Amino acid sequence: MDNRQNPEEKILEAARLVFHQKGFNGARMQEIADLAGMNKALLHYYFRNKESLFEKVFNETFAQMASKMSEIFLSEMTLMSKIQIFINFYLNFISRHSFVVQFIINALHDKPEQLREIILKQNLVPELMLEQIRKQLREEMGLDIDPLHIYVNILGLTVFPVVAKPLIQSLFRITDERMDVFFEQRKKIVPTFIENALKGYEKDKSLL
Numbered sequence: 001m002d003n004r005q006n007p008e009e010k011i012l013e014a015a016r017l018v019f020h021q022k023g024f025n026g027a028r029m030q031e032i033a034d035l036a037g038m039n040k041a042l043l044h045y046y047f048r049n050k051e052s053l054f055e056k057v058f059n060e061t062f063a064q065m066a067s068k069m070s071e072i073f074l075s076e077m078t079l080m081s082k083i084q085i086f087i088n089f090y091l092n093f094i095s096r097h098s099f100v101v102q103f104i105i106n107a108l109h110d111k112p113e114q115l116r117e118i119i120l121k122q123n124l125v126p127e128l129m130l131e132q133i134r135k136q137l138r139e140e141m142g143l144d145i146d147p148l149h150i151y152v153n154i155l156g157l158t159v160f161p162v163v164a165k166p167l168i169q170s171l172f173r174i175t176d177e178r179m180d181v182f183f184e185q186r187k188k189i190v191p192t193f194i195e196n197a198l199k200g201y202e203k204d205k206s207l208l
Helices: 007-026 029-036 040-046 050-073 079-096 099-110 112-121 126-141 147-163 165-172 176-203
Strands: none
Touching: 007 029, 007 040, 007 050, 007 099, 029 040, 029 050, 050 079, 050 099, 050 126, 079 126, 079 147, 079 176, 099 147, 126 147, 126 176, 147 165, 147 176, 165 176
16 A cells, blocks of 8 residues: 555555455454554544445446446547547456446335436436447438447446356366457457448348
8 A cells, every 4th residue: 555645545455455455244344444544443534344345336437437438438539539549448348447337236125216327427327328339320320229339238248248148168178268268259259240230220121
């Protein structure tokens, strides 16, 4: 930890590392306190329990992702450029903050409105983003598709492999190194897959 940081900054930096490595259930407040270079009593002075600390870390981390999503999808780039850049950003981001995905999945059941509040605070208005995708589908590809399908397809093709990583590794006996290669490959495969699917719609408008 950087000695120039104040105690709360040290705690948050340590917590990010521990939550990333062990997730919420595996993390221990004592371990976070040790990594931050302070006693557990001081840690509890700033954060009374693991839940409040995790929520703080998650909010800050997810805010970074939401802000970048807004920057990408509301930019003037072509739709396929946006999809390519977002997928690259997302897979890089989630490899450094794997705890975010599991927290989001849990929050979808327990606190769905909390996620929306965090998103809106980053000036990322989901409806505006979808409308921008709809507009570009029409102008660039002549397609009248509900943009929610496009966005959900992007999420499904990128989020699911991260969530299912333990199952994939166990089922196919894949090492961590091989999984790293797999995720690097998906940065190219997923945008190409989506682009080819949209081209299929262009050729056969009866699918719409």
